[in-house]
Amino acid sequence: MSDYRIKTLVFVGLSLSFLGYTAWIYFHKEREDHPANAAAQHGKMIWQEKNCGSCHQLYGLGGHLGPDLTNVYASKPEAYIRAILSAGTPVMPNFHLSENEKADLIEFFKYTNSTGTSSPKSFTLHADGTISK
Ligand code: HEC
Structure with missing residues (x-):
């Protein structure tokens, strides 16, 4: 040739x-293993609109003034999350969210909790340098 x-x-x-x-x-x-339902998607929109990520991380990414919230749904009671969202804290502003918005944000936290983890310590490090959950 x-x-x-x-x-x-x-x-x-x-x-x-x-x-x-x-x-x-x-x-x-x-193909998503855990598709977000409509409420969780709305919660994500609120998360973006209110810029919660300027102070909080999700999946380890975001601001560092507040704690990572990826697994907050598993580590804190729902009533506690709702109380923080209702009143704010001395550092976190009160966003005056409606009951519906709070419920959707909590649904979004349920979703992040089922899809990821914030602590790198809970990953398994493989010999080739990759990690898995
Ligand atoms: C100005 C920074 C700031 C913004 C913006 C902010 N937060 Fe926070 N948030 C904090 C801080 C700091 C804490 C920890 C409590 C404290 O020290 O006041 C906190 C705590 C929390 C907690 C409790 C976490 C835990 O493990 O105790 C939740 C839930 C939460 N924030 C959700 C949100 C949501 C949802 C938004 C957006 C609507 C938001 N935050 C926006 C600063 C912020």
Whole structure:
């Protein structure tokens, strides 16, 4: 085979691989193990609108004035979370949330708790440097 033919074949092969992979990425539907319900999605919107992430982390990312809230649903009673959301604290402002908004934020915390963990200590470190939950 001539040099030109090999180069053309490599070029066409790589181009087809690129197009195929691009199409797969574009049309591939990400399967979520724990899809967020409507209330949790609304809670996430409130989280973003009120910018809770400026002081709190989720999955270890965010501000550091307040604690990481990824697993707050598991570590604190719901009534306690509701009380903090209702009154704020000397450091955290009272956002004057409606009962519905508080319920949706708690639903969102339930979702984050079921999908991740904030403490890196609870990950298993593998020999190849990757981690798993
Ligand atoms: C100005 C920073 C700030 C913002 C903004 C903020 N928080 Fe907080 N939050 C704190 C601090 C600090 C604490 C810890 C209690 C304290 O020291 O006052 C806290 C505590 C909490 C707790 C209790 C956590 C625990 O483990 O005790 C929850 C739940 C919470 N915040 C939710 C929220 C939500 C939801 C929002 C957005 C609507 C929000 N916070 C916005 C600073 C903030």
